[in-house]
Amino acid sequence: MKLLVATTNPGKLKEIKRILEPIGLEVVEPTENIEVEETGTTFLENAYLKANAYYDKFKLPTLADDSGLVVDALGGYPGVYSSRFHEIEFGGKEPIIGSRDETNIRKLLRLMKGREDRSARFVAFVVLYFNGKGFFAEGECKGTITESPRGQGGFGYDPIFKPEGFKKTMAELSPAEKDAVSHRGKALRNMSELLSKCKL
Amino acid sequence: MKLLVATTNPGKLKEIKRILEPIGLEVVEPTENIEVEETGTTFLENAYLKANAYYDKFKLPTLADDSGLVVDALGGYPGVYSSRFHEIEFGGKEPIIGSRDETNIRKLLRLMKGREDRSARFVAFVVLYFNGKGFFAEGECKGTITESPRGQGGFGYDPIFKPEGFKKTMAELSPAEKDAVSHRGKALRNMSELLSKCKL
Numbered sequence: 217m218k219l220l221v222a223t224t225n226p227g228k229l230k231e232i233k234r235i236l237e238p239i240g241l242e243v244v245e246p247t248e249n250i251e252v253e254e255t256g257t258t259f260l261e262n263a264y265l266k267a268n269a270y271y272d273k274f275k276l277p278t279l280a281d282d283s284g285l286v287v288d289a290l291g292g293y294p295g296v297y298s299s300r301f302h303e304i305e306f307g308g309k310e311p312i313i314g315s316r317d318e319t320n321i322r323k324l325l326r327l328m329k330g331r332e333d334r335s336a337r338f339v340a341f342v343v344l345y346f347n348g349k350g351f352f353a354e355g356e357c358k359g360t361i362t363e364s365p366r367g368q369g370g371f372g373y374d375p376i377f378k379p380e381g382f383k384k385t386m387a388e389l390s391p392a393e394k395d396a397v398s399h400r401g402k403a404l405r406n407m408s409e410l411l412s413k414c415k416l
Numbered sequence: 417m418k419l420l421v422a423t424t425n426p427g428k429l430k431e432i433k434r435i436l437e438p439i440g441l442e443v444v445e446p447t448e449n450i451e452v453e454e455t456g457t458t459f460l461e462n463a464y465l466k467a468n469a470y471y472d473k474f475k476l477p478t479l480a481d482d483s484g485l486v487v488d489a490l491g492g493y494p495g496v497y498s499s500r501f502h503e504i505e506f507g508g509k510e511p512i513i514g515s516r517d518e519t520n521i522r523k524l525l526r527l528m529k530g531r532e533d534r535s536a537r538f539v540a541f542v543v544l545y546f547n548g549k550g551f552f553a554e555g556e557c558k559g560t561i562t563e564s565p566r567g568q569g570g571f572g573y574d575p576i577f578k579p580e581g582f583k584k585t586m587a588e589l590s591p592a593e594k595d596a597v598s599h600r601g602k603a604l605r606n607m608s609e610l611l612s613k614c615k616l
Contacts, residue, residue, distance in 0.1 A: 348602075351552075406549045410550075414613050
């Protein structure tokens with residue numbers, strides 16, 4: 217089956233191909249990006265909205281993901297606002313200095329300053345949508361928020377997230393190590409397991 | 417496969433059995449009801465929350481649905497608030513006289529009084545969840561809001577909803593006619609089509 221991926225992010229695309237092509241799926245990229253308003257209050261809903269919008273335009277079964285960091289001491293924030301955390305009201309807006317990722321991290325560390333409970337988890341939902349129906353799969357990676365950023369790999373909050381059982385941050389792990397523990401890796405393997413049982 | 421249904425509503429249960437048992441699924445009822453807070457802002461999310469909660473408790477693949485009436489002239493309300501429309505702030509709370517259904521209908525007709533655009537649709541999402549993954553299917557039934565209630569069948573807003581192509585309200589249709597056009601009937605058939613292609 218041909219599968220459209222609702223992303224033009226080369227890193228995500230590579231990860232998705234690596235996990236889904238071995239079960240016989242042909243993963244294709246969209247010829248153009250669509251701006252999808254992520255109005256959902258959950259990862260599942262936002263992944264669904266993205267998959268739905270791309271399916272409507274390209275008429276191909278579409279895979280989309282949404283993911284983020286859920287911090288217990290912040291009542292679940294940044295959550296679905298992970299990628300634009302610096303610009304939302306909660307915790308005060310953060311002036312952009314450096315990249316967006318750096319600004320988001322600075323805001324998160326400011327809000328976590330002096331807190332004892334540093335538990336957090338990365339959560340990912342993957343949705344495959346076509347013609348009024350589809351599949352979904354979730355993945356989670358538990359860990360803690362460090363006091364300061366470490367490591368050059370990955371993206372987003374990886375430099376301040378230490379997965380359970382590791383002494384390194386997500387940004388200090390090798391790509392293979394990250395795939396094995398990451399929320400998106402788990403969600404994609406969950407999806408792959410489900411799809412391998414279906415003849416579409 | 418054994419399938420738990422996250423409802424103790426006998427009408428829904430019968431409908432679900434009628435559509436899913438022919439494809440070889442064994443549909444079972446929960447031994448007790450779980451109170452699930454429907455905090456989602458969409459039907460998909462609420463169906464997911466219900467399926468997830470029942471799965472966590474009973475450890476069986478669980479099917480849940482969420483549905484409601486979306487009225488264009490009311491900006492999509494009552495939507496996910498359909499069953500408790502009378503008690504929400506939007507449009508003013510409605511004093512309970514008669515049943516909850518009757519009170520909801522009275523509020524809706526009050527808000528629709530004198531409006532020309534009476535277009536609306538019933539929307540249903542069905543989710544089948546197990547162990548971090550699952551299936552979903554949607555169904556829609558387009559129609560219009562009548563000026564006053566008619567018919568004794570069905571439940572909810574059925575007496576004031578006239579499906580496209582019909583002169584009767586949903587509450588005046590026979591059960592078989594309703595199944596054929598209803599949002600839940602369509603969502604369940606979509607789900608059944610998907611499941612019939614999978615070996616779980």
